[in-house]
Amino acid sequence: MINCKAYYCHPQNVTVEEIVAAYKTSCQKLNCKPIPKLLKQILELSQRLECLDLKGEKLDYKASEALEEVFKRVQFKLVDLEATNLDEDGASALFDMIEYYESATQLNISFNKHIGTRGWQAAAHMMRKTSCLQSLEARNTPLLDHSAPFVARALRISSSLVVLHLENSSLSGRPFMLLATALKMNVTLRELFLADNKLNGLQDSAQLGNLLKFNCTIHRLADRFPGVIIPSKNIINNNKLVPSIHVCLWGGTGTLPCAIVCALSRLLNVSQNIL
Numbered sequence: 560m561i562n563c564k565a566y567y568c569h570p571q572n573v574t575v576e577e578i579v580a581a582y583k584t585s586c587q588k589l590n591c592k593p594i595p596k597l598l599k600q601i602l603e604l605s606q607r608l609e610c611l612d613l614k615g616e617k618l619d620y621k622a623s624e625a626l627e628e629v630f631k632r633v634q635f636k637l638v639d640l641e642a643t644n645l646d647e648d649g650a651s652a653l654f655d656m657i658e659y660y661e662s663a664t665q666l667n668i669s670f671n672k673h674i675g676t677r678g679w680q681a682a683a684h685m686m687r688k689t690s691c692l693q694s695l696e697a698r699n700t701p702l703l704d705h706s707a708p709f710v711a712r713a714l715r716i717s718s719s720l721v722v723l724h725l726e727n728s729s730l731s732g733r734p735f736m737l738l739a740t741a742l743k744m745n746v747t748l749r750e751l752f753l754a755d756n757k758l759n760g761l762q763d764s765a766q767l768g769n770l771l772k773f774n775c776t777i778h779r780l781a782d783r784f785p786g787v788i789i790p791s792k793n794i795i796n797n798n799k800l801v802p803s804i805h806v807c808l809w810g811g812t813g814t815l816p817c818a819i820v821c822a823l824s825r826l827l828n829v830s831q832n833i834l
Contacts (some may be wrong), residue, residue, distance in 0.1 A: 564607075576606050577604045581628040591621040601629065610637040611663075624647035630660045638663040641696075642670040651677030658685035669698035679706035683713035684718055694722040707734035711741040720748055727755040731763055739766040743773040750779040750785070 573579055578601050586593045591611065600608060606623060611629075614623075618640070638657065645653070651673065657663055658681075659737060668674070669684070679702065686692065714720070730738060742748065757768065771780070 573763040575601060575653075576789045578604070578629060578632050578756050581632070582625065583627040585620055589621040589625050590714050593625075594622065597626075597629070601633075604633065608633060608635045610639060611635045612639045612641045614641045614667075615684040618643040618645055618649050618653070620646070620648040623652045626653065627656050630656045630662045634661065635663050637667065638672070639817065641667050645671040645678065647675035647677040650674035651681040654678070654681035654685045658689050661689055661691045664691050665696075666692060666695040667696040667720050669696050671700050672699065676706050676709075679711055680709045683709035686710070686713040690719055692719055693725075695720060696724040697728060698724050698726040698822055699728070701729040702734055702738075703729055704733055707737045711737040714738065714748070715741040715744050717745060717747060722750045722752075724752045725750060725756070726752055731758055731778040735763055739770040742770055745774065748774075748777055748778050749782050751777055752781045753783055782805070818825070 579598060582597070582601070583593055594613065596616060597611070599615065600611065618626075623645070640653065644666070650668070657666065671678075674682070682695075682697075686695065707730075714723075725738075730753060735756070742751070758764075771777070
């Protein structure tokens with residue numbers, strides 16, 4: 560493997576033409592077609608791209624491997640892999656690259672339903688090891704029983720992730736229990752979005768209550784519709800100014816017991832839920 564730090568410190572040593580040539584050569588070796596959308600973005604590159612937009616492109620394993628010639632030379636603020644039909648092999652390869660080259664501060668892997676256990680395992684490794692990834696969007700990307708433990712362990716010790724979107728990710732029951740338990744020890748996450756996971760019943764409610772009771776850093780939490788979330792205010796607790804939390808459980812379908820309210824010493828919005 561190359562020394563990726565050299566590229567970070569001296570991006571001016573790599574020309575647009577070199578990146579395009581390296582990427583096309585990689586595609587030729589892997590017997591896959593270059594992605595026109597990607598070539599267009601590289602040609603418009605000055606020093607650092609705001610966004611690598613691959614949304615809607617089909618990325619199989621070969622197409623994913625070919626992207627290394629780009630990632631080893633350029634970093635991005637946002638890498639958008641939404642709805643790219645990633646499978647376990649392609650997802651694992653991409654997450655390993657993004658971790659190694661520290662390619663993104665924001666990563667969107669939403670609407671990829673087939674990344675599987677190995678894909679989530681690689682994503683968890685990326686979350687643990689990268690020092691620059693601040694936001695991960697995984698909406699409509701199932702996080703099931705066999706994958707949840709990897710992500711839970713990563714969230715327990717994640718040092719950089721600030722925003723996490725897991726809307727409609729099949730989180731309820733054991734996966735949510737693992738996630739909530741891990742996040743009680745997380746000290747970096749500030750915003751957590753859990754809309755459309757159909758959290759319900761005493762177990763999910765108790766886990767959510769305990770999470771909010773013991774985690775002192777999450778400032779925004781959405782269970783149903785993130786659009787109604789507002790910034791939190793500060794409150795006085797034991798003569799100290801401490802962050803408060805605004806919790807939105809807008810339009811939830813579950814029944815939340817009053818125990819969850821008692822667990823909170825911060826703001827709680829439970830609009831359109833049956834308590």
